[in-house]
Amino acid sequence: MIGFAGFSRAARRFAVLAFSVLATVASAQDYPAKPIRVVVPYPPGAGPDFVARLLAQRIGPMTGQSVVVENRAGSGGVPAILEMMRSPADGYTVFASDQGHWSIYPAMNSNAAYDPQRDFAPVSLVLYAVQFIVSRTSFPARDLGELIARARAAPGEVRYSSYGVGGLAHLTVEAFASDLGLKLLHAPYPGGVPAMEAVLRGDVDFSVLSIGQFQPHVQSGKLRPLAVVTPPRHKALPNVPTIAEAAPLPGFEFPAVAGWVLRAGTPRPIIDRLSALVARAEQSPEVIEKMEGFGFEARYSTPEQMAEQMRSDFRKMARIVKALGIASQ
Numbered sequence: 001m002i003g004f005a006g007f008s009r010a011a012r013r014f015a016v017l018a019f020s021v022l023a024t025v026a027s028a029q030d031y032p033a034k035p036i037r038v039v040v041p042y043p044p045g046a047g048p049d050f051v052a053r054l055l056a057q058r059i060g061p062m063t064g065q066s067v068v069v070e071n072r073a074g075s076g077g078v079p080a081i082l083e084m085m086r087s088p089a090d091g092y093t094v095f096a097s098d099q100g101h102w103s104i105y106p107a108m109n110s111n112a113a114y115d116p117q118r119d120f121a122p123v124s125l126v127l128y129a130v131q132f133i134v135s136r137t138s139f140p141a142r143d144l145g146e147l148i149a150r151a152r153a154a155p156g157e158v159r160y161s162s163y164g165v166g167g168l169a170h171l172t173v174e175a176f177a178s179d180l181g182l183k184l185l186h187a188p189y190p191g192g193v194p195a196m197e198a199v200l201r202g203d204v205d206f207s208v209l210s211i212g213q214f215q216p217h218v219q220s221g222k223l224r225p226l227a228v229v230t231p232p233r234h235k236a237l238p239n240v241p242t243i244a245e246a247a248p249l250p251g252f253e254f255p256a257v258a259g260w261v262l263r264a265g266t267p268r269p270i271i272d273r274l275s276a277l278v279a280r281a282e283q284s285p286e287v288i289e290k291m292e293g294f295g296f297e298a299r300y301s302t303p304e305q306m307a308e309q310m311r312s313d314f315r316k317m318a319r320i321v322k323a324l325g326i327a328s329q
């Protein structure tokens with residue numbers, strides 16, 4: 001009988017590798033064997049928090065384990081990301097990420113504390129939010145064409161709000177303005193609600209908002225949607241054209257996208273298991289209905305599809321940030 005010590009070095013390496021693979025497969029089959037923590041880089045009630053809690057309510061009963069949502073807002077999501085990166089790569093600490101984390105922040109900060117391509121293990125997309133250019137009804141421009149004409153006639157006088165320099169709304173408008181040769185005046189605010197309130201007060205002329213934010217004010221006659229940022233037209237407002245139609249700017253597309261990631265190094269079977277759980281949760285009619293009520297579309301994906309979304313978003317945002325000259329060293 002030959003003991004383990006009698007095997008060749010190559011055979012021993014193979015045995016160790018085989019044992020490791022079997023252990024990983026067994027771990028994935030048992031996953032989750034304890035509560036999952038979802039770290040959300042926004043305060044309670046924000047869109048990503050709402051979606052995280054909605055998915056947690058579905059995934060928990062599927063697995064027999066609780067899914068706990070933990071809010072760590074502030075600093076562009078960096079504290080929440082570092083919390084995930086400090087945790088074991090075992091699938092039990094999820095980061096609720098979005099384009100700001102995997103494309104805009106890295107594009108704007110050459111010395112970012114993390115690299116999404118290196119440090120994130122994509123799991124699945126979770127939401128797609130259609131954005132609109134929205135003005136107050138007292139603003140003389142009744143459609144996007146009239147807004148463009150007004151901006152051309154008075155460079156630097158048409159004002160817009162956003163939820164901060166480098167945010168998706170800011171980059172969307174500046175990309176739109178750059179493509180059309182417009183000069184607009186930007187007024188950043190600390191969040192989407194203050195940015196919308198600035199439009200309602202008349203402090204600015206328009207903003208980029210999600211339908212869940214502005215729809216009540218459209219119904220009350222205070223706000224007017226001028227264009228959809230991303231094709232196709234939205235089923236709730238089918239008469240509102242896309243920017244690509246109204247400008248026209250063929251191919252113009254700036255959706256708000258979010259997804260779940262794990263720490264890089266997490267075993268692939270565990271990533272696949274969590275991705276499948278997200279997909280099952282998002283196919284629930286209840287989840288679809290509630291997300292639509294918030295202005296979101298359920299948008300699950302494979303890990304590979306999310307990875308491609310992350311790469312594509314980074315390339316786009318890096319070009320825009322460079323053109324605007326807003327990158328920090």
